[in-house]
Amino acid sequence: METSQQYPQGFSAYACNVGIKDDTLDFGVVAADKVCPAAAVFTKNNYPGAPVVVGKEHIQDGLLQAIVVNSKNANVATGFEGIRNARNMCQYIADSIGIKTEDVLPSSTGVIGVPLPIDKILATCRKVKAGLQPGNLESFAQAILTTDSRTKISVRKIATLAGQEATVYGIAKGAGMIEPNMATMLSYIFTDADTTGIDLQVELRKAVDQSFNCITIDSDTSTSDTVVVMSSGYAGKVAISNFQSALLEVCIELAKKIVEDGEGVTKVIELDIVEARDEVQASRIGKSILNSPLIKTAIHGGDPNWGRFVMAIGKVFTEKIPYENLAIQIGGTDVKDADAQVLQTLSQYLQENSEIKIKVSLGSGQVSKRFWGCNLSEGYIKENAYYTT
């Protein structure tokens, strides 16, 4: 499906196994053949990983030429040594390719609090240039995974002003420790659209707020969350509205893929909060519903226990929605005061579908916002009880 003509022009990639934890791909680089306008958003966790600290410095001028990522170790809570390791990864990559260290953005994802096996990693960084192949972004998408079961890629085409075609190619990883807040997990978006005159940082923030920031798997906010967009510009100029749509669609598709592949996930919940006063109210209530263990387990078991929605909305103490104004629909069926017949319908809907559509109307205003979450299953427990051991 991801054929070479889907790649944006100007990007090469390399992926390999460095041996950080096992023998799967755990190291990847994407390099552009020129310096690119770029933008990024990062985790708001108060203990960001060393790569986030270094990445924030390197993106300050709005320019990047390469990204280096290792999986299986997050390089978080690793002190000055961790910062030095992240800087060295950038420098060794830059030296190998012949670019500036400040144009390399590093990421690491995996266990927290364990020093990187830095010698192995730097030895690989040193010889990266020889391994880079034009396009080849799927192998990079593979290398950044941790407990993810599959790669997450989303591609959109945009018509250029000159009648040609530009590409927006997005890659993400997710799986656990996922409630992006003001930021997100790892995601990289490459485009050959010429974005001159478009404020990439503003557009990325807007897209992230409607996509990655609307998902939750387990309410835990990673210390490594990073989304980056880089534009080579080779395909030529595009209408800003087309670029906005493509960027948003790619971000939403990647966000949904992260939820679908969440740890132990077998059901995805698509939650529309409608008639909200504003986005803050919608987000508070949307997240309270999707983070409730009792709702997540009810969805898991196909149990039409709609009273738990009342509980989860009611525990947002700051948002007092009169009960009579509240409407809750599951699979298009109103659930308040459900009789036995309705409960039967709901139970059947929950058991037969793997994408559960829920609509909650607050009767407080005109704002609608969509969120995505998932069931809580025994599989999540199993994956996380023995992660480092």
Place this chain on the structure above:
Amino acid sequence: METSQQYPQGFSAYACNVGIKDDTLDFGVVAADKVCPAAAVFTKNNYPGAPVVVGKEHIQDGLLQAIVVNSKNANVATGFEGIRNARNMCQYIADSIGIKTEDVLPSSTGVIGVPLPIDKILATCRKVKAGLQPGNLESFAQAILTTDSRTKISVRKIATLAGQEATVYGIAKGAGMIEPNMATMLSYIFTDADTTGIDLQVELRKAVDQSFNCITIDSDTSTSDTVVVMSSGYAGKVAISNFQSALLEVCIELAKKIVEDGEGVTKVIELDIVEARDEVQASRIGKSILNSPLIKTAIHGGDPNWGRFVMAIGKVFTEKIPYENLAIQIGGTDVKDADAQVLQTLSQYLQENSEIKIKVSLGSGQVSKRFWGCNLSEGYIKENAYYTT
């Protein structure tokens, strides 16, 4: 263990099966032989159950003479009918015993959104007087349970000023939907201490803030939370400091019993937050740690994944604790920068103990606060996935 001399003087109880869900005890009444000074705190959930609405009215004058509770149905999200049912329960009890309706406090606990089988319940209320037996509080403690596996009772003795003995006898139920916030789940505390001159409401609030409000099982705040204290006064006056200590000890013991018997719980976490700026900071960080699914599953699996503590503390965006000021101890062992030897020690501690002691030092001030939480196990999922079906 709970012998009759442990009962406070002046209270009688009755419990039976009404047939709300199955054939276990599901209905209980405690009645005093005189009107008692009383105080109560309730859930802050925005959709309180009908009994909470009625109970708030009846406690306003600081007096109660009886408590009526049914389990297996919460009488929440049941509209005007639900309110009328709660009022009728009080009235029928009052008529049977020959007391005032406004001196009866009702509670219901169980599934949300299902009308009470009110005819069966009122028929039982009508004949309650004949069933009341002096003391008999264990059968009441049994009748209020839902998914709890055992009764929760805590008793303390206080010397009276006249050299006699007064009793504080506390009862609670818990199990799931437990993160009491400003209030708690169902708990009833009976005493024969004469509390004239003691502000029961103030003392109850203080005790609750250090006990029930410091526990979390699953971060979900029930719509039915209620704690009540009633004092018959028969044993005579006590020193206020003795009463405070006994009340606090009873509340803490009941709170811990609720956590120990939480749904699917096999390990209890006792978390001390020390060197906090204030109680707000301690609570934000304490709750973030104990509600993190990744920490709860790591404790479940005996996985010494201490980086998850860094994540959970760091995701409290409002509380920026410099990383170098932060200290984390598990079972008395410092975990930051743990080497293989330390990880081995931690792993052994987590696997061999069912009460896990954790201390987190924030280096921000002088305030200490203790919290209790639990592991997240497959048992929690199983109990909650099929609750109503």
